[in-house]
Amino acid sequence: MLDIHWIRHHPQxxxxxxxxxxxxxxxxxxRLLHRDEELRAIIHSVEELRAKRNQVSREIGFRRGKEEPSEDLLKEMRAVGRAIEEQERRRQQLETEVKDLLLLLPNLPHPSVPVGADAEANRTIRSWGIPREFSFPPKxxxxxxxxxxxxxxxxxxKLAGSGxxxxxxxxxxxQRALIRFMLDLHVREHGYTEIxxxxxxxxxxxxxxxxxxKFAEEMYHIPADDLYLLPTAELALANLHREEILRESSLPLRYVAYSPCFRREAGSAGKDTRGLLRLHQFEKVELVQITRPENSYEALEEIVHHAETVLQLxxxxxxxxxxxxxDMGFGAAKCYDLEVWAPGVGAWLEVSSCSNLEDFQARRMNLRCKPDPAGKLRYCHTLxxxxxxxxxxxxxxxENHQEQDGRVLLPEAFRAYYAKEFV
Incomplete structure (x- = not known):
């Protein structure tokens, strides 16, 4: 969620x-600025009405002390009270509208992000590995x-339908061996705590x-319990410390989790539907970091490196x-995609998106940090x-490690997890 105070002072x-x-x-x-202006006017009006009510109350007390009639003031006080109640109802309505509009606004792009309408404006930063030349048509x-x-x-x-x-x-x-391999790598080598x-x-x-x-239609919802199936473990990991104040000396916090991911993929019918490329349920190992604001872009490069290590091994x-x-996601201020080469389908496939959300999520979760031993509270950054x-x-x-006879020769660094050389 964006900072309403920042928007108010930097609307353009x-x-x-x-x-x-x-x-x-x-x-x-x-619309947000219009509602916010109206809200501030209402708040000012309520403050003035309360000041007037206090003034009238004091005058009533003064008159009673002198045994003078005060019916006119009592009538005025009741009218002021009704006006305050009416204005308070409108204030609560406007506060809800302002919050709802803020929740619909995406994050502001970081200045280093290339400006463009879609993926055509994406910028390739680096590549690793040379696509293999096959002596046979890769399957x-x-x-x-x-x-x-x-x-x-x-x-x-037969069990669940397409997707x-x-x-x-x-x-x-x-599948199980790949999950174990990635979890162990991130815990043992990269310092994440498994959840x-x-x-x-x-x-x-x-x-x-x-x-x-924003994305209610993309999520699986269980109305009877008002619960949502995870579209990614990011939801659980990022919210672990919601409504908390963390000591800055405890940061960064690094969490990793395996989870199945459930996505309705509304509007994506007909896209990459063959094989394993687009599914309603898939498995993922997710990385989340909670950092101090000044360290988050260093942490973004670190997360990208951690995901790259999986692919290199x-x-x-x-x-x-x-x-x-x-082309960035709703909450991202800056985002890198890692795309692997799949020779059998002749395409680059996204296997990781690494994003710095700055304080966008922290404001929504009220997740703050405090310097040691004392200092001003501020919102954490999440990645x-x-x-x-x-x-x-x-x-x-x-596809990359297939043999002509259909077998797959596993990379050496992974064989211990599968306990075989070939699949």
Missing amino acids: ETQERLKTRGRGDEELVR PHWEIGEIRGLFDLRAAV FALFRGEGARL WPPFLVRGEVAVGSGHLP LRIPYRVTLLSTG NGSGTALPRLMAALL
Whole structure:
């Protein structure tokens, strides 16, 4: 959530920076400023009315002390009281409207983010690895999976409909091994604390992360319990310290969690529907950091490096892309995507998005930090990144390391987790 005080004093800059996102949020800003101005006028009016009521009350007391009639003042006081009640109702209504409008506004892009309407304006920062030259036509992962009996997409459709996957036998084992591999790497080598969160969360948790109310249609909701299935473990990890005041000496906090992720993917029908590329349920290892404001951009580069390490150890060629203003997620001030090369489908597949949200989430969660031994409270900065997501990682692993006979030669750094050289 953006700072209303900042918007109030920088209305033009707010609209100009949001305009670069290409989402038409400038009208929301204008409505917000109009409601905010009305709210401040109401607050001033209530203060004046209360001062008048106090003055009248003192005058009534003065008259009673002199045994003088005060019916006219009592009548005036009752009228003032009714006006205060009416104005208070309007104040509460306006406060709700201002908050609701703030919740709909995306984060302001960082000045270093390239300006552009969509992915065409993204900037490739670096790449790693050289795409393999095959002596045979590389197969897509769904053909490898069928040959090796790793997953059964027909069975998944039978159980849950389209957009789901079922891993069988060695495929299920490979999935589990990849999750263990990534969790161990981030805990042992990168200093994260592992969390095993609930896979359902309250609505206020999704509001705190920025997923509600903007993306309600993308989330799976259980009305009977008013709970939401996680679209990413970020919701749980970022909200671990909601409504808390953290000592700055305890920062940064680094959390990692595995979770299944549930996304309705509304409006994406027909996009990348083959194999494992777009699913309603998929698995992910998520990284979250909570930092002091001045350290968050250093932490962003660190999270990107941690996600890159996974891909380097798995020997999968990838590129790091800095997203443009029009391609970034709702809460991000700056975001990098990690895309792996998948030779079987001949495409770059996103397996990680690493974002600095600055204080956008912290304001929604009321997450603050305080210097030692004493100092002014301020909002923390939060960051997140996939470290990384499956099953696109599995698709790239199978396609990059496939042999002509359909087997897959596993990278040496990963073999201990699978306990075999080949899948």
